[in-house]
Amino acid sequence: MNAFEGSKSIRLAHGAGGILQEELINFITKSIFKKNLNNGIGLEEMDDGATIPLKWKDQELVITADGHTIHPLIFPGGDLGKLSICGTVNDLLMMGAEPLALTSIVIVEEGLKFKTLEKIMNSFNTTANELGLAIIAGDTKVMPRGTLNEMILATTGIGIREKTIRIEDKNLKEGDKIIITGTIGDHGTALMAAREGLNITSELNSDLTVLTPIMEIIKEDLKKNSIHAMKDPTRGGIAAALNDWAKKSNKSIYLEEDTIPIKKEVKAICEMLGLDPFNIASEGRALLCVESTRAHEILMKIRKTSLGKDAEIIGEVKKDHPKKVLLNTLIGGTRFIDMPLGENIPRIC
Amino acid sequence: MNAFEGSKSIRLAHGAGGILQEELINFITKSIFKKNLNNGIGLEEMDDGATIPLKWKDQELVITADGHTIHPLIFPGGDLGKLSICGTVNDLLMMGAEPLALTSIVIVEEGLKFKTLEKIMNSFNTTANELGLAIIAGDTKVMPRGTLNEMILATTGIGIREKTIRIEDKNLKEGDKIIITGTIGDHGTALMAAREGLNITSELNSDLTVLTPIMEIIKEDLKKNSIHAMKDPTRGGIAAALNDWAKKSNKSIYLEEDTIPIKKEVKAICEMLGLDPFNIASEGRALLCVESTRAHEILMKIRKTSLGKDAEIIGEVKKDHPKKVLLNTLIGGTRFIDMPLGENIPRIC
Numbered sequence: 001m002n003a004f005e006g007s008k009s010i011r012l013a014h015g016a017g018g019i020l021q022e023e024l025i026n027f028i029t030k031s032i033f034k035k036n037l038n039n040g041i042g043l044e045e046m047d048d049g050a051t052i053p054l055k056w057k058d059q060e061l062v063i064t065a066d067g068h069t070i071h072p073l074i075f076p077g078g079d080l081g082k083l084s085i086c087g088t089v090n091d092l093l094m095m096g097a098e099p100l101a102l103t104s105i106v107i108v109e110e111g112l113k114f115k116t117l118e119k120i121m122n123s124f125n126t127t128a129n130e131l132g133l134a135i136i137a138g139d140t141k142v143m144p145r146g147t148l149n150e151m152i153l154a155t156t157g158i159g160i161r162e163k164t165i166r167i168e169d170k171n172l173k174e175g176d177k178i179i180i181t182g183t184i185g186d187h188g189t190a191l192m193a194a195r196e197g198l199n200i201t202s203e204l205n206s207d208l209t210v211l212t213p214i215m216e217i218i219k220e221d222l223k224k225n226s227i228h229a230m231k232d233p234t235r236g237g238i239a240a241a242l243n244d245w246a247k248k249s250n251k252s253i254y255l256e257e258d259t260i261p262i263k264k265e266v267k268a269i270c271e272m273l274g275l276d277p278f279n280i281a282s283e284g285r286a287l288l289c290v291e292s293t294r295a296h297e298i299l300m301k302i303r304k305t306s307l308g309k310d311a312e313i314i315g316e317v318k319k320d321h322p323k324k325v326l327l328n329t330l331i332g333g334t335r336f337i338d339m340p341l342g343e344n345i346p347r348i349c
Numbered sequence: 350m351n352a353f354e355g356s357k358s359i360r361l362a363h364g365a366g367g368i369l370q371e372e373l374i375n376f377i378t379k380s381i382f383k384k385n386l387n388n389g390i391g392l393e394e395m396d397d398g399a400t401i402p403l404k405w406k407d408q409e410l411v412i413t414a415d416g417h418t419i420h421p422l423i424f425p426g427g428d429l430g431k432l433s434i435c436g437t438v439n440d441l442l443m444m445g446a447e448p449l450a451l452t453s454i455v456i457v458e459e460g461l462k463f464k465t466l467e468k469i470m471n472s473f474n475t476t477a478n479e480l481g482l483a484i485i486a487g488d489t490k491v492m493p494r495g496t497l498n499e500m501i502l503a504t505t506g507i508g509i510r511e512k513t514i515r516i517e518d519k520n521l522k523e524g525d526k527i528i529i530t531g532t533i534g535d536h537g538t539a540l541m542a543a544r545e546g547l548n549i550t551s552e553l554n555s556d557l558t559v560l561t562p563i564m565e566i567i568k569e570d571l572k573k574n575s576i577h578a579m580k581d582p583t584r585g586g587i588a589a590a591l592n593d594w595a596k597k598s599n600k601s602i603y604l605e606e607d608t609i610p611i612k613k614e615v616k617a618i619c620e621m622l623g624l625d626p627f628n629i630a631s632e633g634r635a636l637l638c639v640e641s642t643r644a645h646e647i648l649m650k651i652r653k654t655s656l657g658k659d660a661e662i663i664g665e666v667k668k669d670h671p672k673k674v675l676l677n678t679l680i681g682g683t684r685f686i687d688m689p690l691g692e693n694i695p696r697i698c
Contacts, residue, residue, distance in 0.1 A: 012695045015695055017586070017689065018688055018690050019688050021691055046518075047444065048444050049411050049443075049508075052409055061400065061401040061410075063399045064452075065488050066454065071496070092398060095396065103414035107503075137412050143696060144695050154454045154456075157398070168394070169396050236365065248395075339371075340367035342362030342369035346361045346364055346459075346491055346493050347490075347492060
């Protein structure tokens with residue numbers, strides 16, 4: 001007997017704690033290479049939980065949590081599986097941590113095609129395997145048809161970082177420079193264009209990716225704490241991320257409009273749909289707040305990586321107008337960039 | 350402005366990364382007492398993740414993951430919030446760990462009443478607070494009306510245990526006794542009775558609870574490894590849990606039908622609905638596999654606790670018929686108790 005037998009799609013019984021559930025779990029986990037951490041109990045044992053034997057002294061664990069609810073499950077430039085790994089790993093990286101392991105909760109709707117599930121989970125597992133990430137614990141649930149649209153993945157990431165690292169949202173210093181590692185808004189715009197069926201989408205993919213290549217090349221700067229804060233501008237875009245920093249650090253951020261990298265397709269689609277690209281999610285970009293004396297060199301390093309060719313210094317931390325983000329516009333004025341209230345564009349991440 | 354303004358229910362904009370999302374998060378987390386662990390970065394900082402400064406030497410972390418999808422959200426004896434804490438904490442306890450912290454991913458449907466959300470999250474936070482558990486990281490997502498039935502909570506639990514503890518599913522030894530800490534099937538039966546609108550439900554509540562009082566009283570036995578395995582019989586009931594043990598340990602388990610504690614209401618409802626109580630979930634019971642010489646004393650200790658008055662020794666580990674669970678029945682025969690295939694009773698945990 002196997003999970004396919006008698007059906008090409010998920011049945012309620014696949015979630016009910018019996019033989020079929022075991023088979024679903026095996027189906028979901030079969031392509032994972034690394035199933036435990038530090039030789040502890042892991043996914044293979046299918047026990048009530050996993051163990052992580054501790055072997056670190058001067059480090060701290062970093063923990064992040066993400067619920068991934070994207071629609072459509074497969075989109076230009078990625079899918080739910082890849083998104084779940086990238087989102088979680090990027091959050092760990094943005095804390096200055098080395099990603100080690102994650103837990104994965106898979107919730108599927110009755111009737112979901114095994115083919116779709118396999119595609120998503122292969123993408124999830126392959127992305128994890130490429131990063132050497134262990135998937136050490138998980139859960140699966142099946143919800144009756146009509147009570148969930150297709151599938152959700154909920155992940156908790158576990159990483160490790162030196163205790164001396166001080167990457168924090170509240171850590172902005174006057175004079176610091178703000179770097180963005182690539183163009184803004186590609187992910188959210190590509191998704192919305194795909195949903196709206198705009199032809200222009202063929203030109204535009206999500207920026208979805210893990211930020212590891214950039215983190216690798218600036219490792220030394222991280223250790224020396226010349227990078228004060230990092231954040232990936234996901235939901236709410238750079239407007240939300242930068243306002244969050246300004247507020248927590250009690251500083252202002254001045255942006256220069258002419259330096260902010262944005263693709264012409266993104267600009268065009270946003271204009272068409274009446275959206276502000278500053279509010280649109282990326283899934284493979286980082287904002288860095290760095291010491292001004294180090295900014296240029298760090299920018300040059302980032303530009304040398306596969307992900308960073310469009311990186312730019314886009315602004316500066318100041319003390320007037322604390323808690324505000326301001327934009328020096330192309331036409332010469334200065335205006336506030338507010339925290340978005342919350343656009344009605346759900347399920348983009 | 351607050352999350353209630355202009356609406357008594359969740360809007361899509363509450364999930365879009367802006368001001369309304371901040372307010373939703375504040376609303377969800379306001380009644381949590383403990384928001385970090387070991388003075389690390391925690392929920393309060395609303396950064397990309399939390400940190401756990403390490404201070405342990407001879408211990409290992411224990412990690413568990415659960416997706417909670419119960420319907421109805423509020424049921425006789427509990428609700429989704431309490432279930433999420435109890436389920437996660439019990440999994441940590443069943444690994445012999447001390448629960449420390451958890452991450453919490455809240456996924457809600459557009460239109461969910463704030464009143465309902467508040468009730469669930471108060472229950473979640475209060476139960477965590479009572480246990481001294483920190484909630485250190487989380488995420489919130491809003492799904493459009495019709496794409497999710499009300500609400501899901503996904504939690505990852507973090508605990509700590511001595512490296513010397515050997516509680517594992519595969520650890521059953523010949524001659525060991527099997528203890529159940531209370532009556533079987535209350536949770537699943539109460540839920541199904543409530544769904545079916547059976548009047549008898551007024552007599553029957555879910556057994557949902559944390560197993561801490563029992564774990565406290567048997568702490569010494571845990572340390573001495575006279576307890577070989579522990580498991581809470583949730584999905585698939587004791588049939589799934591015991592078959593899992595037998596299979597992983599390559600042993601058989603013989604049960605004595607006349608010793609298995611079961612409420613007459615549970616028996617009656619299961620007969621009425623054509624269900625096998627051995628396959629029905631509990632959410633506040635533990636199965637323990639203990640050294641035979643210690644079994645009676647451990648049973649007596651458990652019976653003294655608030656949760657354990659119906660505890661019984663229900664079976665023994667043998668070597669014939671490896672990987673099988675057998676039942677010596679009331680009428681004199683012996684039959685196999687199979688791993689359930691998977692009943693069509695979804696969303697009970």
